[in-house]
Amino acid sequence: MITSFLKNSLVTALMIILFGASAAAQQVYQYSVDLTKLTDDKLQVELIAPAITQKEIHFYLPKIVPGTYMNSNYGKYVQNLRAFNKAGKALPLEKYGDNGWTIKNAAQIYKVDYTVEDTWDATIDNKVYSMCGTSFEAGKNFILNTPGLFGYFEGMKQLGFNLSFTKPAGFYAATGLVPTSTNSSTDVFTCANADHLYDSPIMYSLPDTATIKVGKTDVLVAVYSPHKMATAKFIAAHMQTLLLGAKDYLGGKLPVEKYAFIFYFNGEQPKSYATGAWEHSYSSFYSLNEEPEKQAVGGWVSVAAHEFFHIVTPLTICSKEVRQFNFNETVLSKHLWLYEGSTEYFSQNMQAWSGIITPEKFLENMSQKINYSREAMNDSLSFTELSKQSAGKYADQYGNVYMKGALINNCIDLYLLQLSNAQYGLRQLKHDLGVLYGKDKYFEDDSLFSVIVKLTYPELGTFFKNHVEGGTPIPYETYFAMAGVDYIPSEDYKDFTLGGVMLNDTPDGMIKVGIKDLNEVGRKLGYKEGDILISLNDSLVNAKNLETRISGLFKNAKEGDVMKVKVKRLNAQGQAEEQLLQGTMAKVEKKRKHVLRFMSNPTAEQLRIRNVWLNGHAAAGAANAER
Template identity: 20%
Template sequence: MKKLLALSILAACSAPTFADVNYSLNISQPQHHLGNVTVEFPKTAQAHLDIKLPAWRTGRYEILNLANGVRYFDAKDSTGNPLKWEKIDHSTWRVHLNKPTKVNLAYQVYANELGKRARHIDDSHAFIDASGFFMFSDSFRQEPVTVNLEVPKQWRSVSGMKNNKGKNTFKAADYDVLVDSPIETGINQLHTFKVDGREYDLVIWGDGNYDVELMLTDLKKLVATGNVIWDGYPYERYVFMVHATSGAGGATEHLNSTIIQRPRDRFAKREDYLAFISTAAHEFIHTWNVKAYRPAGLTPYDYTNMNYSKLLWIAEGSTSYFEDHLLVRSGIQSTDEFFNLLSKTINRHLQTPGREVQSASETSFDKWINQGGDHARNYSTNIYSEGSLLSLALDIDLLEKSQGKISYRDVHKALYKQHKLPAGFTSLDVLNILKDLTGRDYNTWWQTNVDSPVSLNFDELLNKVGLTFERPEKAKALASIDAVAKNTGQLLTLSHVKRGGSAWQAGLTTDDKIVAINKHHVGKDLTSSLEMYKAGDKITIDYIRRDALASTSLVLSEDFDKPKKVIANKQASSEQKALFKAWIGVEHPNNAKKD
């Protein structure tokens, strides 16, 4: 018995001590975008403790080098004595320990990058994503954390985390929850509501031409649609954070919240409002797709390195695809508005030469290094539009072959049920779900559409659900050089030259400045200057490159002043109309008419 007791005592002494990691952020100089952070790590007997600040933040697959805002780093032991430290890489500080002790850090953060949605402080608010403020150690990543804010008295602090002992103190189960639970603190509006027993906050920072009542009405409709796809909700409380900005825009999903940024004057027009509520739907869907289940390679998050996956087209593109479904089903968006948005996605895809070069799996894997600008458009795609259209193709294929009984929603329902975190799902997991649902092998479909550059027949695809993709009757044919030119003052400068198009074949490239067409000075825009010509005409273009005048000839191609549009087929059969309803959840626009 004594031996057993001694072993028990020894085991208890050697077991790790579970204690909170305590963070504090003091914002006393908000006008200078500065915050002072202190961190207390529990007692450890390690020879050194590696302390890290993430190099990127969740939801944005790009290395942001967030450690570049850190200054005045300092480390002390439990009694306040200095600890030796050194920086060993771009995001890691190594603190050396000569005896067991707590580790207390202090450092300053410069936070003036609103659009990156990682760190921003000014005299009216602070947006706090832990990625940009709070360092962590892998040794204590799974320990509970507390965050205390010292901010101006008139500021209000809101987060998806639980409040702990006051409005400016929050608690999370571990660092992963903290890093996925941003805090909005400052002068803001706060509106709360409940739907189906779950609590929601809408917090708005900044003045703008938004309609709060409309936002609340539609958000209530939106959050009630989760059961359209999934069985159950992964949260009890959710926060919509909205920034009405002086220019910054974008949004990011989080575990229990989202941050949505739009210019302050981009809410009132119907087109602008639809962009806002579509973004809200997108981030809401991410609560399941990415935050409840996500591809292998993205779990657990490696906060200091790239996290590769060939399935980002599902994580982001399928989310984009489903946002319109929820908006139409909830009555927030009309079918005509949905058709307009789908038309834009299809036309953007068809006007992107990179779709012939890069597959969805390749663009997913390369998201971390994808270039922007003309080269990207000519040689690559993006995970959002490609993933959305792949989701469309797969959804209609599933619906058609099952006579409306099986859809792509069932795939995501199964992902949520079978592949919840912490494990990530693989391509094989998705293929197995497809086979389980349909009894068919989708390996060939996957190889053709996901692992190879996709080639979709939109006329055939949309016809299956009673739609057509056609040019408006009054569309006017135009002559084109297959390039985009921007007015930069006195001259038009090429900003995009379509790979394989007439300008490309003539040797023109981006940043060439167009001087004249057939010896006549070009006007304020390229379209006007080409009005007197028609497709097939041969023209001479004088241009400036490297400050020297040059000339080339090309044959004009055909374009139109109006793009193709998705519209309801007036001759749709009853079978097509039934499939349309199974697809989008509402009646076909022409359902009242007899076949």
């Protein structure tokens, strides 16, 4: 028999347990968005807040997010932010900078709501990378890069987030997140904390998806192409080759169990700023121009290779600045050579190593990077200084992280292979760094170089000191020679020409001619400033197919062949009319810089390094045959 005292004690204990469970349940951000209710290109966002004890608190949307090196200031797109207590009474608040609000009587906060304008076609004075932005198109498509919609309270980034979306009929959420519940009208997703939330883009549209199985990894390819010029099935077939190559390149398995490639092909939105892609731990989002898939898929796959390899750096190997990211202060790591540089190098090297592109094409790509970094960028700028100031003082040099950054890693790879007798390269180094740190740990920014030297060779410390921390240009002839590749600073050659014309894209996708540097072939053809190209030897030309048309024209040409160029030109009355320009094919003297070319007689050591560097499958096959 239970006594009255025991009954009271049990009731008290049960109440404590229930209250504790209730309090714990409240310690999560409960967000809801109705995608069926879009007003003036704006969405309404509602938040049932976690419990707060402070008298006042700051509420933020991010200023900057990982993987970007500019301040996005997502708070600028938020309007009419309000906070309420449980009785529905509005609480006093005031704006705090571009991205924050200070809410008074914060312990009473029950609900926060606000409207959000999408970034792609907003007219406010701000700029967000298109691949990191938002777009709301009723009945068509919703791009929900989460930092553009959802905020957090200061000091409470580690709480969980529940996201509830009411969706249009038939719409599907393409994302790396797994829904906790889903039906025909609603999806619910859960994120562990703010880092997880902002690492998880979502695209809503009518579904066009395909799934690839690569080892134990399920890979989703989701596509929105308004004019049906691209399809998930076609892209997935080409992505499979990439992912199989990546699996082998990374040692036989992919480091994630699920991954999503989310493609938005812009055939409707303003094209006021650059396209691109944004990497995440379990997905990547692509904002690209809509083009015929057969023509453009090679470029799409190359971009996807880069973003996919970010699962290694910085999503697995990174510094404290990245792992404990400050969303509202611009605090960057000095190791962009690793995060972006090694990722870009891996994306290119893997394609050669696995046979997706030829070794010659790989050298051509690296040559282009040397050209860009030495001719258009400051080649004497410390790369660590560039990294720390890439969102500020050196923002104009940021593009070099994909050029010289990749070259730094190429040279490190070759140097390691030479020092180890072709037994240990950059892939093995990044594997060892991944084991040492992994997704839950980080390195100190100032210690990484010494850690790498301990893992490898003292000579690498000198390389870092001179060419990464220091501003000494890399002697490419030294490092590429390790694999039997000549570096030629400059050489003269003869090749066919269209006439020395400048070719510039027009807003409607055509090609306008400039005649400042016409050569003899161009003068004989009779170009005029402002001519619009229509065709080359009866093959229609536009901005998308120009390179293909030119290479096709030159490929089988012989000197003296007829060359016909049809142009559109304004007559004396200002009216456009077509004219046929006719001349002959001829080669002219040209100059090219920073050429990489395989040596004709490499040594056995150079060949051994070259095979491991660029021909991994063949090298492995030969080794197995010898056994």
